[in-house]
Each structure stands twice: as C-alpha cells, then as structure tokens.
Amino acid sequence: MIELEQAQARLDARLKTKEKKVCCTIDQAVGCLLAEDVYAPISVPQFCRSGMDGYAVFSADCQTASKDAPVRLPVVDEVLAGDNRLLTGKPGTAVRIMTGAPIPAGYDCVVCQEQTDYGKDTVSIFRPIRKGKNYAMIGEDIKKNDRLLAARTCITPPMLGILASAGIQQVPVIEPLKVAIIATGSELAELGKPLSYGQIYNSNSYTIASYVRSIGGDVVLQTTCGDDADQFVNMLHSIITKVDLVFTTGGVSVGKKDFLPATLEKIGAERLFHKINAKPGTPILASVYKNVPVLSLSGNPFASLVNFHLFFWNTAARLMGNPGFSLKRKQLTVTSGQMAETNIRRFIRAYKTDNGVEIYTKVHQSSVFSNLASSNCVIDQPVKHPITVGDKVDVYYWQDV
Ligand SMILES: Nc1nc2c(c(=O)[nH]1)N[C@H]1C(S)=C(S)[C@@H](COP(=O)(O)OP(=O)(O)OC[C@H]3O[C@@H](n4cnc5c(N)ncnc54)[C@H](O)[C@@H]3O)O[C@H]1N2
Numbered sequence: 001m002i003e004l005e006q007a008q009a010r011l012d013a014r015l016k017t018k019e020k021k022v023c024c025t026i027d028q029a030v031g032c033l034l035a036e037d038v039y040a041p042i043s044v045p046q047f048c049r050s051g052m053d054g055y056a057v058f059s060a061d062c063q064t065a066s067k068d069a070p071v072r073l074p075v076v077d078e079v080l081a082g083d084n085r086l087l088t089g090k091p092g093t094a095v096r097i098m099t100g101a102p103i104p105a106g107y108d109c110v111v112c113q114e115q116t117d118y119g120k121d122t123v124s125i126f127r128p129i130r131k132g133k134n135y136a137m138i139g140e141d142i143k144k145n146d147r148l149l150a151a152r153t154c155i156t157p158p159m160l161g162i163l164a165s166a167g168i169q170q171v172p173v174i175e176p177l178k179v180a181i182i183a184t185g186s187e188l189a190e191l192g193k194p195l196s197y198g199q200i201y202n203s204n205s206y207t208i209a210s211y212v213r214s215i216g217g218d219v220v221l222q223t224t225c226g227d228d229a230d231q232f233v234n235m236l237h238s239i240i241t242k243v244d245l246v247f248t249t250g251g252v253s254v255g256k257k258d259f260l261p262a263t264l265e266k267i268g269a270e271r272l273f274h275k276i277n278a279k280p281g282t283p284i285l286a287s288v289y290k291n292v293p294v295l296s297l298s299g300n301p302f303a304s305l306v307n308f309h310l311f312f313w314n315t316a317a318r319l320m321g322n323p324g325f326s327l328k329r330k331q332l333t334v335t336s337g338q339m340a341e342t343n344i345r346r347f348i349r350a351y352k353t354d355n356g357v358e359i360y361t362k363v364h365q366s367s368v369f370s371n372l373a374s375s376n377c378v379i380d381q382p383v384k385h386p387i388t389v390g391d392k393v394d395v396y397y398w399q400d401v
C-alpha cells in the first residue's frame with residue numbers, strides 16, 4: 001500500500017510523451033494537439049482594406065474640412081468588397097468604398113460616410129482626418145511567415161478560425177491518445193440485453209470512454225470480459241500493440257474472482273503498485289505490459305471514477321505532452337455539509353461552486369453512483385480530520401465535458 005502521490009510519481013516516471021504525427025483537416029482538429037509550430041503562408045489581409053463604409057481619400061486633402069466649410073472632392077469610382085481591380089488613387093479625388101474593400105493605392109485613409117453628405121458625384125467632407133484612419137495595412141491581422149500557433153497547442157474553436165483565415169486546411173497533430181477499456185466481471189451485462197438474476201449493467205466503461213473522448217482520445221476497444229483469466233489475456237494481447245493506455249475495471253481486490261493482479265503478474269507485466277492508502281479505490285493496480293501502462297481500477301463505480309480522475313489526467317498530460325490536461329487541485333472553503341473524521345484518507349464527492357465547495361450530504365459509499373450527477377469534484381480528506389463548514393479543504397476537480 002502506497003500513498004497516492006507516490007503512486008502517481010511511479011506511474012509518471014514510466015510514461016513517454018507521444019511523438020507520432022498524423023495529418024488532420026481543421027474541422028476535425030478541435031481538441032487535438034499541434035505536432036509542429038504552424039506558420040502563416042499568407043498575410044491577412046493581403047491588400048490594404050477599408051475598415052468603414054465611406055470614402056477613400058488623401059488625408060492631406062481634408063486638413064481644412066469643417067461642417068461650415070466642407071472639403072468637396074469629386075467621387076471618381078466605387079469599390080465594393082471583393083473588387084479585384086488594381087486601382088490607383090489621385091490626389092484631389094475620392095473613391096466611394098465599402099467595409100472590407102481594397103483601398104486604391106495612394107489613398108491613405110477612409111472617411112466614414114457619417115462624416116460626409118453621402119455625395120454621389122461630389123462628396124462634402126465635414127472633418128479633417130488623419131493618415132491611416134479606417135485603413136487596415138497588409139498583414140494587419142496576420143503577417144506572412146508569422147508563427148500562428150505553437151507545437152503542442154490544444155486546438156480550440158477560435159484557433160480553427162485563425163487557421164482558416166490564413167487559408168490552412170490541414171494541420172499536423174499528435175496522434176490522438178489511443179485507449180482500450182476492458183470492464184471485467186462475470187456479473188456484467190451489456191446495455192440492450194435483459195438482466196438475469198445477479199447481473200448488473202456495465203457502467204464504468206461508459207464513464208471512462210466519454211472522458212477519454214472529451215480530450216480528443218480514441219477509444220479503440222470498449223468491452224466487457226468475464227472473470228476469466230484466459231479470456232482477459234486474449235483480449236489484452238489482441239489490443240496491447242494498438243494502444244497507448246489500457247484501463248481495466250474490477251477484479252483487483254481480494255475476492256475469489258479478483259483475478260487481475262495474479263493474471264497480469266503471470267504474463268510478465270511489471271507491477272508499478274497495487275493498493276493506495278486512500279478510499280475509495282484502495283485496490284487500484286498499475287502495471288506496464290509490453291511498454292503500455294495498464295491501469296486496473298476498482299470495480300465499484302464511484303471508486304472506479306475516483307481512481308480514473310486521480311490517475312488519468314496526469315497520465316494524459318504526460319502522454320500527450322500537454323500540461324493543460326493535468327488533474328486540477330485547489331484550496332476551497334466548505335460552504336455546506338460536514339464529514340466525521342475517518343481512519344484512512346478519503347476522497348469525498350462534492351460540488352465546487354463560485355463561492356467554495358458543498359459536501360454532498362447523503363450517501364458516500366463507493367457502490368453508489370446515482371448522486372454523482374450533482375458532483376464535480378472530490379474533497380481530499382486527510383486521515384483523522386473532521387471537516388465542517390468554514391474549513392479550508394483541498395479539492396481535486398475536473399473539466400465539465
Ligand atoms: N474482503 C474484502 N473485500 C473487499 C475489499 C477488501 O479489502 N477485503 N475491498 C473492497 C473495496 S474497498 C472495493 S473498492 C471493492 C473493489 O473490488 P474490485 O475492484 O475487485 O471490484 P469487483 O469486486 O470486481 O467489483 C466491485 C463492485 O463493483 C461492481 N462493478 C464491477 N464492475 C462494474 C462495472 N463495469 N460497472 C458497474 N459496476 C461494476 C461489481 O458488481 C461489484 O458490486 O472490493 C471490496 N471488497
């Protein structure tokens with residue numbers, strides 16, 4: 001039995017950051033990590049662009065303009081957004097222009113139409129204007145060859161916009177995290193099949209799979225397996241070379257059917273630790289088999305979930321080279337609920353709010369899962385340490401999916 005932090009460190013020491021790159025179209029890329037720095041192939045905009053609907057002019061022509069003595073200029077052309085003529089402006093003239101349209105060469109500003117009489121053939125300008133006003137230079141937004149995004153950046157929807165605006169359709173990303181999830185237990189029934197007496201539906205693998213997918217991970221296998229060592233070993237062998245991480249649930253405690261520790265040992269998996277000094281999820285087992293970490297979580301749904309959070313996020317951060325995935329820890333003040341002292345460190349289901357953390361007041365057994373709909377964190381309750389309203393506590397929390 002080892003402490004959580006020691007167990008996390010032992011696992012972390014055995015993880016290698018993924019380097020394999022794959023090409024991804026940008027509409028598939030949200031949540032993926034860039035494999036390389038991405039540079040702008042073009043400037044945005046590629047032409048000098050009007051920022052307002054109005055008139056392109058030479059600022060020098062408008063210095064004396066006022067409401068009482070407007071400057072009057074002939075309007076020699078009209079340029080709309082998308083106009084692809086290469087025009088050159090002449091001093092002493094104006095061109096009617098719309099937002100987003102290319103400004104003819106020479107004009108150095110755009111008078112907003114509200115500061116004119118909206119003239120068609122001749123425009124009256126009511127105010128002086130400075131050079132560069134409402135005038136977007138080439139590359140105002142993005143300069144050609146600028147670094148747009150750094151390697152290992154996790155791509156977000158606004159970043160897709162940046163890539164698209166620079167005309168980039170595909171990006172190299174780190175191959176998504178590939179995970180296998182094997183829920184063990186002869187009592188487990190698959191969804192869609194009626195339950196026989198003594199059976200329960202497998203729920204653990206659904207929770208785990210959805211968290212894996214929430215960070216762009218690829219669930220290569222999600223299955224159940226009876227309490228049968230041979231069946232399990234066959235399953236493991238069929239998948240181990242295709243994944244970066246294996247989760248199993250159940251079969252890690254001391255019951256007659258808790259076959260995983262002995263089975264993994266028998267096939268030569270290296271044991272990193274078995275059992276942590278905390279509840280729920282005490283019996284967690286971590287191994288490395290054929291260079292792939294195998295995390296064997298407790299079967300009880302809440303214990304499985306707590307084990308998952310305490311080990312998955314840091315593992316994902318290390319394997320994907322993205323510290324942003326790391327398990328989040330914060331000190332918060334308890335605003336409601338209480339816990340009596342216990343003789344082992346406990347993780348207490350709780351709800352993190354803007355003001356602090358609320359302790360869930362009802363059931364805390366690790367076999368009870370249904371109240372987790374209103375939990376988004378766990379409080380780390382030290383051994384022999386009662387908790388009450390107003391106490392500062394350490395909280396592990398996770399992203400909403
Ligand atoms: N004599 C002892 N008995 C137990 C001990 C102990 O120290 N001595 N430890 C207890 C603790 S603590 C836990 S936690 C459980 C964990 O046992 P396992 O991780 O080996 O899990 P199982 O026995 O396979 O299952 C426990 C429980 O969870 C249900 N289960 C399993 N898989 C799923 C699934 N995929 N979806 C939903 N529910 C699942 C299973 O039916 C059991 O009810 O052991 C205690 N026993």
Ligand code: MOO
Pocket residue numbers: 278279280281282283298300303366367
């Ligand atoms: O360690 Mo077990 O997880 O109490 O429930």
